[in-house]
Amino acid sequence: MDVGVERFVKKGFTCLLLLGLMISCAPQASEQETTSEFIEEVLAPEEANGKFPYRRLSTYGFFAGEMANLSPNSSILPYQPASSLFTDYALKSRFISLPEGTHASLDGEELNLPQGTILIKNFYYPADFRQPEGKRRIIETRLMVHEEGGWEAYPYLWNESQTDAVLKVVGAEKEVRFINQAGEEQVINYLVPNKNQCKSCHNKNESLAPLGVQTRHLNHDVAYGSGTENQLAHWTKLGKLLGFEGKSAHPSLVNYEDKSQALNDRAMAYLDINCSHCHRAEGPASTSGLFLTYGQKDPLKLGVYKTPVAAGKGSGAHTYDIVPGDGDASILLHRMNSTEIGVAMPELGRSSIHAEGVALIRDWINQMEKK
């Protein structure tokens, strides 16, 4: 089961050195130099003049005290989707900033966020995943700003000293080391997307759109200091949300990591949060005819005995997206289980394999009734 570390993730120094020699690390080193020079240069002071995007993350004033603590000031709201999109095991802390005096509103499935809303998502790695609250390194912060003409995405890259992050529209590459849950040292080549790559996932009818901040992902219980409460009920209580009529009145998805839930619900939650942003009628992968939203009932659209269209080498030696009863003969699993660019799905956001996700989808396909 060590396939997850095929290409970029290498254990120990020797392998890393070898890899470095093979792909010639010289250009990489020079890029990192350029990146730090760049960061020095743009860390010059900046005024919060209301014209977005700011050059520095600190200018927005989201966080109180030391930036690296990511402690929200009182005006911003933490949020948490029930299931999370896999991005190379990075942990995320998420906040939503609503303009003063405004609120979100719910209409059935549709969550409307007022203009001026900013979604703040911080990507970080604990030094040791067995102590997630311990020492950590923040890599990037992605902002999605609801502007007059719609949503815009702005990626901010953190400096080494973790005092601030700067806007970097062309993306970046960062080597990240951590100890995983099993106590093994891991090295990941973390890719910060360029600004336009954001829309490869955050895409609804070619407009930028939030992924996790959707009703079905937010409609679940969250542990607050005051006790456990439905997240949307909590927002309602705070006066930040109108239109919530109780959990059952709105769609909700389970947490795919919650093994007490039904396998089908977990698998559909996984596919929805990890795949359906592209694989839906309004997404860029509509070309494939493979639709992986949680409500999908048509077996062909879900991939059952469906032949690929433009998958190329992504198909491996396989014929169908899903072969009921045989996960390992299914293209869907093959592509989740690869890090080879051109094969790996999703196309962005990971350079390692999500072993737990692969196991979940394999189980789900294996228990499907054979034809």
Place this chain on the structure above:
Amino acid sequence: MIRSLLLFSFAFLIFGCGSQSDEQTFDSSTLRRATPEEVEALVEAFILAEDSSTIRIPEGFYELKTQLILDNKTAIRIQGEGMDKTVLSFRELKSGGEGVKIVGKDITIEELSIEDAPGDGIKAQHTDGITFRKINVTWTHGDKSKNGTYAIYPVQCKNVVIDSCIASHSKDAGIYVGQSEDIVVKNSLAFGNVAGIEIENCDRAEVYGNTARDNAGGILVFNLPGLPKGDGRQTRIYDNDIVDNNHENFATPLGDGPNGNTVTMIPPGSGIVLLAAKEVEIFNNRILRNKTYGVAIASYQVTGFPAEAPNWSPYTSDIHLHDNSYDRGSLFNLPDLSRELGQLVSLYNAHGWLKTQDIIYDGIWDESVSASIESNPMRICIQEPNLESLRFTRFYLMEGEDNIDSFSDSSPFQQCKGPSVDKLSLATTKKYK
């Protein structure tokens, strides 16, 4: 189907030595290397582009680690200094399905080369008005198994022009137009690909003045099931050179059979392949030295895959073939035995073992239209000069692989009127003149 033919796989060992090509149009390694700052400026130029502007890319070899994405912009021209002067290399790309991605309206990309993208070379999606002019998209790996899927890939677009481009060495189709409307592919060259030019689930495509050579299959018109855009119709293929398409099919590793991608089933030596195609007119082409067949007219059932889907029919219908010239090439250019369709032709054609065919028709018809194929229920119209000197085979495959039959009589398909495919008048052809 036809699994029993695998018995003949020993023959593959003897005759299956397909040709290979790693020809390059020019050598990009001698170009000046762009600096990291120039590369970053290029990435930024795509991100920050403003409507009605031109992104000029000076001469040089640009090594990109991230994608170039033009997102929702209008009237942008992306301009290099020539396909042998401005080269965008994606050999070091770290993530993303294609090297260059374009979404917008009225976009032109011209005068440059794109190399070694791990997925697709250049993809345009949801774009009304997309012109590719004098661009060259290729892979330079000696080992073609590493090559990407499509070189030039417009999908879900309208008013597409592909003019004077070169597409080579892709593992699927060099020029692939999918689920689009109003398309011109002209004066372009496709070589060394699995498929040279492919029109899939498209309405109104004009394919003319092109050369498709040394691919496994020259020009393909397909309709695949289960896609947002159902059956496409009206394609005209004329004045093309479709020659020597005898390259091995490297869409899957050598020795591996086909997978679920239809193109993996294309036998080397295929000139033109119609699969579930509707309203196609093919005329004035030179269809030369393709070792398995010049033109194949096939229904989707030959793939053996499920053949039911909404807004789509598995049958190929309303086909008009006329005034093409054919040459079967040398006697030693034996038809393919590595793919089932090649085996079918090699062993079951109506003219004798291992004889190259000019035109084959799988003869699968919709029995709800007519009880007999003699009435030409799928309206296949073949009006070639010197038809009597051509090798034509109609197969009979509808009673399984143990009862395959074949016929050389083309007369049921001669007394006909071809489909009327209206000549296109495209908005895009008028722009940027």
